[in-house]
Amino acid sequence: MKREAEEKLKEALLDAVREEVDLIERETGDVPVSVPASLIAATDAMVAEVKAADRRRRSLRRTVVAALVSLAACAVVILFVLPFADSDHETDFVTGLQAEILYPGGPYGFPDEIEIDPDRLERFEKAVRKRSAYFYSDPAEYTEEELDAIAERIGFSPDQRIESRISRWSNVYENPETGEKLSIDRYGRYAYDIKTDEPFGVYSLTDEESANAARTFLEDHHIPTDAFPEWEVSATEWNTTFTENGSIEEKTAVTIHFAADDQDGFPVRGGGISVH
């Protein structure tokens, strides 16, 4: 009896999720949507349904991300769409922070005319009217000991630290035998040169292939990869020019973007790891 009730409940919830997804997609048209977390129950069928919706929005997302990276490599798009929120919970905008984009005015010329089909505009307006989003701030800072722990995971020991975050806001480590250096700033962001004869190069791969190649590379060189949620393997690949020892060469860089979906799992980690 209990099992029957559970099955009925699962079916009812699943129908609700399907209905919600259909409704949202009908209302939002071209705007990708995510399913409200409150409707995502722990049933395999529901997870499958959500993943299907996720695949659809990822397809568009990859297009947008690739376009943005072509604008500015340092602009990092965090890869999840806006959470769908109840309008009852909307509040006034946060105060005290005047956020601005990286290149106000843009590096390119602006158009004299901007056109949009009125019906399309109305559809977009309707899609975003009921939504609110989140604003993240106050990134965590790490102690010197915590930075040492990160360095150890990469392969440097605390006694190889040659500079401290106390004086430079970054811990810098140097391996006296190889000359390799690692720098970790107070937020835990690091940069590390790997001396290897195996060039990291991936060309014309899909996002997922690039991400997996980069992930494998990182793991092979003992770079921490625990920041990658399993569901997030999207990556951006681009060709860029580097100057090393006075010579210029083309290399392929891959940035793996990741973000913890915080609808249930705040605090969020945002950013990426790039390899070139």
Place this chain on the structure above:
Amino acid sequence: MSRVSSYALTYQSKQRTELVSVSEAIERIRRGEAMIGYEGDHFDSALRIVIEGLSCVYSDGTAANGEYVIQPFYVFFGTAYNQKGEETSFTAAVQANRY
């Protein structure tokens, strides 16, 4: 030699924020408060753009006070036309929350 860079941040604070209307976001583009780009090196300026799609994403960056933040952005995309009558695709990223 390969270089690995990580710029992951763990954010400790989040606040719900209201999105501006799409019309207001388009006004922000008109005011030049957007990051816009065109497909193709030769296409550095457009006479006219036609918006065909919209996406909502989060982007990280530095606020005016120097603090690192993640905030929502609208990304418009569509077709751009220049004075020569050439066309290409464009994207325009606009901050989607109020400021």
